[in-house]
Amino acid sequence: xxxxxxxxxxxxxxxxxxxxxxxxxxxxxxxxxxxxxxxxxxxxxxxxxxxxxxxxxxxxxxxxxxxxxxxxxxxxxxxxxxxxxxxxxxxxxxxxxxxxxxxxxxxxxxxxxxxxxxxxxxxxxxxxxxxxxxxxxxxxxxxxxxxxxxxxxxxxxxxxxxxxxxxxxxxxxxxxxxxxxxxxxxxxxxxxxxxxxxxxxxxxxxxxxxxxxxxxxxxxxxxxxxxxxxxxxxxxxxxxxxxxxxxxxxxxxxxxxxxxxxxxxxxxxxxxxxxxxxxxxxxxxxxxxxxxx
Amino acid sequence: xxxxxxxxxxxxxxxxxxxxxxxxxxxxxxxxxxxxxxxxxxxxxxxxxxxxxxxxxxxxxxxxxxxxxxxxxxxxxxxxxxxxxxxxxxxxxxxxxxxxxxxxxxxxxxxxxxxxxxxxxxxxxxxxxxxxxxxxxxxxxxxxxxxxxxxxxxxxxxxxxxxxxxxxxxxxxxxxxxxxxxxxxxxxxxxxxxxxxxxxxxxxxxxxxxxxxxxxxxxxxxxxxxxxxxxxxxxxxxxxxxxxxxxxxxxxxxxxxxxxxxxxxxxxxxxxxxxxxxxxxxxxxxxxxxxxx
Numbered sequence: 001x002x003x004x005x006x007x008x009x010x011x012x013x014x015x016x017x018x019x020x021x022x023x024x025x026x027x028x029x030x031x032x033x034x035x036x037x038x039x040x041x042x043x044x045x046x047x048x049x050x051x052x053x054x055x056x057x058x059x060x061x062x063x064x065x066x067x068x069x070x071x072x073x074x075x076x077x078x079x080x081x082x083x084x085x086x087x088x089x090x091x092x093x094x095x096x097x098x099x100x101x102x103x104x105x106x107x108x109x110x111x112x113x114x115x116x117x118x119x120x121x122x123x124x125x126x127x128x129x130x131x132x133x134x135x136x137x138x139x140x141x142x143x144x145x146x147x148x149x150x151x152x153x154x155x156x157x158x159x160x161x162x163x164x165x166x167x168x169x170x171x172x173x174x175x176x177x178x179x180x181x182x183x184x185x186x187x188x189x190x191x192x193x194x195x196x197x198x199x200x201x202x203x204x205x206x207x208x209x210x211x212x213x214x215x216x217x218x219x220x221x222x223x224x225x226x227x228x229x230x231x232x233x234x235x236x237x238x239x240x241x242x243x244x245x246x247x248x249x250x251x252x253x254x255x256x257x258x259x260x261x262x263x264x265x266x267x268x269x270x271x272x273x274x275x276x277x278x279x280x281x282x283x284x285x286x287x288x289x290x291x292x293x
Numbered sequence: 294x295x296x297x298x299x300x301x302x303x304x305x306x307x308x309x310x311x312x313x314x315x316x317x318x319x320x321x322x323x324x325x326x327x328x329x330x331x332x333x334x335x336x337x338x339x340x341x342x343x344x345x346x347x348x349x350x351x352x353x354x355x356x357x358x359x360x361x362x363x364x365x366x367x368x369x370x371x372x373x374x375x376x377x378x379x380x381x382x383x384x385x386x387x388x389x390x391x392x393x394x395x396x397x398x399x400x401x402x403x404x405x406x407x408x409x410x411x412x413x414x415x416x417x418x419x420x421x422x423x424x425x426x427x428x429x430x431x432x433x434x435x436x437x438x439x440x441x442x443x444x445x446x447x448x449x450x451x452x453x454x455x456x457x458x459x460x461x462x463x464x465x466x467x468x469x470x471x472x473x474x475x476x477x478x479x480x481x482x483x484x485x486x487x488x489x490x491x492x493x494x495x496x497x498x499x500x501x502x503x504x505x506x507x508x509x510x511x512x513x514x515x516x517x518x519x520x521x522x523x524x525x526x527x528x529x530x531x532x533x534x535x536x537x538x539x540x541x542x543x544x545x546x547x548x549x550x551x552x553x554x555x556x557x558x559x560x561x562x563x564x565x566x567x568x569x570x571x572x573x574x575x576x577x578x579x580x581x582x583x584x585x586x
Contacts (some may be wrong), residue, residue: 010560134476182506187510188507196493199547200547204573205571207477207482215579217419217470217580222518227466227564241559242559253499255384258547264533266533267530273529276522277494279498282501286511
């Protein structure tokens with residue numbers, strides 16, 4: 001299907017779903033953009049601000065769409081999926097493509113593939129913001145970010161291709177990934193940083209209560225290292241339930257390395273810290289070269 | 294002593310010492326700025342670029358200064374201090390004030406107080422950069438940063454006052470602190486972030502070797518959370534030897550919190566993550582209000 005022919009239905013109009021709707025509505029890339037949210041105030045805002053067309057209910061949204069994008073937290077995914085299928089079943093319809101924006105893919109993929117088989121493809125824009133919700137949504141949220149396109153062996157090739165073209169139309173660099181590789185990778189470069197930032201902010205908060213000096217001396221290092229701790233808590237809580245095994249492994253390894261830091265003689269520690277700086281730079285160089293690759 | 298009357302001698306012309314020298318030389322705040330580094334190439338650069346006047350040796354530097362600032366890594370501090378005192382002893386001179394820029398203060402303070410008693414005051418600019426060395430030094434490095442002024446009960450009040458005025462002249466907000474409070478505070482808002490960033494970069498580097506996708510999907514979250522891992526490794530290795538007890542306590546607490554994250558039910562985790570975001574915002578609000586306070 002051409003992008004210009006597609007009617008896109010977005011389930012969930014939080015930061016991610018509403019930003020997606022805004023960009024697609026503003027750019028006129030697709031034939032139609034409808035959206036739905038379980039929160040009536042959000043639906044009202046989406047309608048009044050022209051973020052998307054908002055149908056009567058989730059069941060209508062499904063029957064008026066060719067491509068469905070679930071932009072809800074993982075824990076609400078099963079309910080949202082059931083509601084959409086109920087609507088489609090009445091009219092005997094099916095869906096040309098189904099995606100989700102969840103930040104882990106194995107668990108959501110298993111769930112949605114039971115409903116949609118080879119019409120499902122995982123879609124993960126590696127973008128976000130410190131403030132969540134439709135009021136912080138912006139059409140530019142995705143610009144320049146990588147977007148994982150997570151296909152299964154039986155995913156219809158035209159569905160994967162549509163997802164990659166959609167990512168590009170949103171200003172992102174599509175990156176093909178298997179579900180397992182995707183989840184292992186984001187555990188380390190995305191989910192672990194978020195939990196670490198939150199844990200560090202909590203340790204600092206406890207120290208600041210004992211010793212107010214900590215807050216007065218906090219500088220750019222603290223601000224940057226904890227930045228993603230300000231990302232919406234709902235998304236963070238989802239990480240552990242959807243990607244717990246990889247996160248557990250990453251945290252275990254991180255703890256080993258911290259303990260090693262504390263026990264190494266000074267010069268060996270210096271060498272490890274230098275290796276850390278190199279590892280960071282290599283990763284950022286690869287990330288920066290993504291679109292060139 | 295007025296700033297304008299002081300001859301400042303800076304021992305160590307790395308990023309911090311050379312930035313200090315550049316700012317003082319450029320602003321004409323003090324009477325004279327001399328500097329010394331154990332690396333001949335650095336001395337040559339300092340001289341040819343007019344960063345500071347460079348005497349023949351460390352012994353001369355001391356005898357031509359009223360105020361001495363040690364800007365060397367902690368592990369070189371005892372040697373540098375001995376060399377300066379040797380020079381002074383020949384002429385029967387002493388020093389009006391002595392400071393160090395070490396990022397922890399208890400251990401360096403103990404060492405320098407044995408040499409200088411109440412003429413010593415700790416000076417800790419909470420500023421830095423991803424690249425070290427004189428070639429990255431800049432007069433603006435300190436602008437807007439907090440600077441801890443670490444006095445002891447017997448520190449001469451005129452010495453503490455001089456240090457605070459010097460910090461202000463460098464564009465910093467002076468923050469008075471006891472050695473113990475200082476080290477506990479920076480362990481959490483500065484040293485712990487640096488070790489965490491390095492540990493995360495190492496975990497990500499290991500994962501990237503197994504699964505190249507990680508690097509391709511790295512975005513702003515990874516970049517910011519690991520930024521301080523690119524700070525000079527020498528400084529990082531010093532943290533553990535100079536502030537190990539506080540760091541060990543901070544890392545221990547952080548590990549507890551990470552383990553808690555992995556075991557909490559989703560809603561309780563969401564609440565903890567929300568508390569982390571609040572703690573971060575409170576700390577940053579206090580840090581931002583520093584100069585107003």
